[in-house]
Amino acid sequence: MRVEIWSDIACPWCYVGKARFEKALDAFPHRDQVEVVHRSFELDPHRAKGDTEPVLKMLSQKYGMSGAQAQAGEENLRVQAAAEGLAYRAEGRDHGNTFDLHRLLHLAKEQGRQDALIQILYRANFADERSVFADADTYLVELAVEAGLDADDARKVLADPQAYADEVRADEREAAQLGANGVPFFVLDRKYGVSGAQPAEVFARALTQAWGDRPPLRLLQDEDASAEACGPDGCDVPPAG
Amino acid sequence: MRVEIWSDIACPWCYVGKARFEKALDAFPHRDQVEVVHRSFELDPHRAKGDTEPVLKMLSQKYGMSGAQAQAGEENLRVQAAAEGLAYRAEGRDHGNTFDLHRLLHLAKEQGRQDALIQILYRANFADERSVFADADTYLVELAVEAGLDADDARKVLADPQAYADEVRADEREAAQLGANGVPFFVLDRKYGVSGAQPAEVFARALTQAWGDRPPLRLLQDEDASAEACGPDGCDVPPAG
Numbered sequence: 326m327r328v329e330i331w332s333d334i335a336c337p338w339c340y341v342g343k344a345r346f347e348k349a350l351d352a353f354p355h356r357d358q359v360e361v362v363h364r365s366f367e368l369d370p371h372r373a374k375g376d377t378e379p380v381l382k383m384l385s386q387k388y389g390m391s392g393a394q395a396q397a398g399e400e401n402l403r404v405q406a407a408a409e410g411l412a413y414r415a416e417g418r419d420h421g422n423t424f425d426l427h428r429l430l431h432l433a434k435e436q437g438r439q440d441a442l443i444q445i446l447y448r449a450n451f452a453d454e455r456s457v458f459a460d461a462d463t464y465l466v467e468l469a470v471e472a473g474l475d476a477d478d479a480r481k482v483l484a485d486p487q488a489y490a491d492e493v494r495a496d497e498r499e500a501a502q503l504g505a506n507g508v509p510f511f512v513l514d515r516k517y518g519v520s521g522a523q524p525a526e527v528f529a530r531a532l533t534q535a536w537g538d539r540p541p542l543r544l545l546q547d548e549d550a551s552a553e554a555c556g557p558d559g560c561d562v563p564p565a566g
Numbered sequence: 567m568r569v570e571i572w573s574d575i576a577c578p579w580c581y582v583g584k585a586r587f588e589k590a591l592d593a594f595p596h597r598d599q600v601e602v603v604h605r606s607f608e609l610d611p612h613r614a615k616g617d618t619e620p621v622l623k624m625l626s627q628k629y630g631m632s633g634a635q636a637q638a639g640e641e642n643l644r645v646q647a648a649a650e651g652l653a654y655r656a657e658g659r660d661h662g663n664t665f666d667l668h669r670l671l672h673l674a675k676e677q678g679r680q681d682a683l684i685q686i687l688y689r690a691n692f693a694d695e696r697s698v699f700a701d702a703d704t705y706l707v708e709l710a711v712e713a714g715l716d717a718d719d720a721r722k723v724l725a726d727p728q729a730y731a732d733e734v735r736a737d738e739r740e741a742a743q744l745g746a747n748g749v750p751f752f753v754l755d756r757k758y759g760v761s762g763a764q765p766a767e768v769f770a771r772a773l774t775q776a777w778g779d780r781p782p783l784r785l786l787q788d789e790d791a792s793a794e795a796c797g798p799d800g801c802d803v804p805p806a807g
Contacts, residue, residue: 327568336796357736368796388800398801437676495598503783507797514756518783521795521802531786542744542759545772554762555577555609556748559629560639561762
């Protein structure tokens with residue numbers, strides 16, 4: 326079974342929702358037969374690279390929140406994160422363009438390090454003091470190396486804005502096709518969706534339902550087509566032409 | 567959409583079937599939205615590592631074919647392969663244990679080089695003169711490097727019989743669960759199966775049917791559950807507790 330998770334590194338509910346999903350997944354009896362894939366979704370795709378500002382300021386300016394409202398929202402997220410054992414800085418975080426982070430996550434995916442890197446990027450963005458958006462190219466290479474990537478590989482991807490750009494865009498197109506307007510968005514076997522950082526119980530139910538509901542495989546071929554296959558008893562020999 | 571292909575490097579119909587499938591895939595209008603994953607299946611899992619013998623001798627001894635029958639079968643396969651533009655040595659090939667090849671393919675999968683490596687292993691086993699089963703560890707490292715893997719990584723995997731062994735066994739368990747008794751075995755979105763090296767038209771029909779038949783996503787969550795998600799208009803703020 327495959328679970329795809331659309332998310333953005335700048336999305337607090339994605340950070341919290343991943344932990345809630347993983348709580349359900351860890352307790353799922355068929356856990357070793359579940360593959361998890363992370364997919365890209367930018368919350369703020371039109372923000373220019375380098376256009377970085379404090380989260381609290383962005384919340385006030387973009388969404389018209391008062392300073393107190395913005396701070397209360399962040400504080401609430403800190404509490405929700407703490408309930409999942411996650412550190413969260415309710416003050417002093419930055420907001421910025423995440424396109425490069427997604428491109429790097431696609432490099433990591435190709436090298437089997439995607440989950441390691443997304444975990445590290447979440448921690449860096451939500452828990453650590455240093456901003457992933459300031460002096461990003463140097464810092465992102467350090468974080469990529471921490472996830473097991475090669476520094477040169479990461480540097481090359483960051484230096485070439487086209488590297489993995491199509492992969493990020495393709496993920497975002499698919500999210501739109503699947504009807505995802507926000508993240509986190511979880512898709513199980515391309516059949517069931519779970520939107521938002523739902524409680525772990527909702528994820529547990531979704532995993533159980535999707536698992537139990539896997540259809541029996543339907544063979545699509547002519548009944549009389551010769552198999553032309555190999556098995557433990559040897560290979561089919563087609564009739565001589 | 568995802569297509570999983572169970573196959574063995576020692577399986578001639580897998581070599582031919584992959585080319586027929588790819589002919590259909592190349593002409594498929596949604597080709598860029600199809601992900602192909604190769605999965606392990608050993609035709610001869612009980613053969614000891616190093617127990618290598620000529621294919622023609624194996625066919626006579628294991629399946630009781632006469633030398634002429636075995637040779638005619640191989641010649642037929644050469645013709646079928648040629649029809650797909652593939653070279654095939656009808657004489658002089660070796661047969662052996664493929665467990666290490668599958669372990670290496672799982673390393674390649676982790677690094678995004680699986681299709682490159684399987685292509686190279688097929689060519690080496692079916693078209694080239696040198697045997698992939700003789701002096702295997704040295705030769706397999708060379709082939710892995712040709713596929714873009716790191717020589718040391720490949721060497722480490724080959725030297726440790728446990729490396730990726732679980733992954734190979736898991737693929738084989740899944741094949742059994744899906745009802746595959748032989749290979750190649752193609753599975754589309756875990757919903758449709760195609761068994762054997764079918765003509766490209768059969769694969770084309772299967773791709774079209776599986777694509778058209780993707781179910782609309784069903785949201786699995788309580789109607790009244792708060793979304794706790796972030797979208798272009800900001801993040802949900804749950805009611806103060």
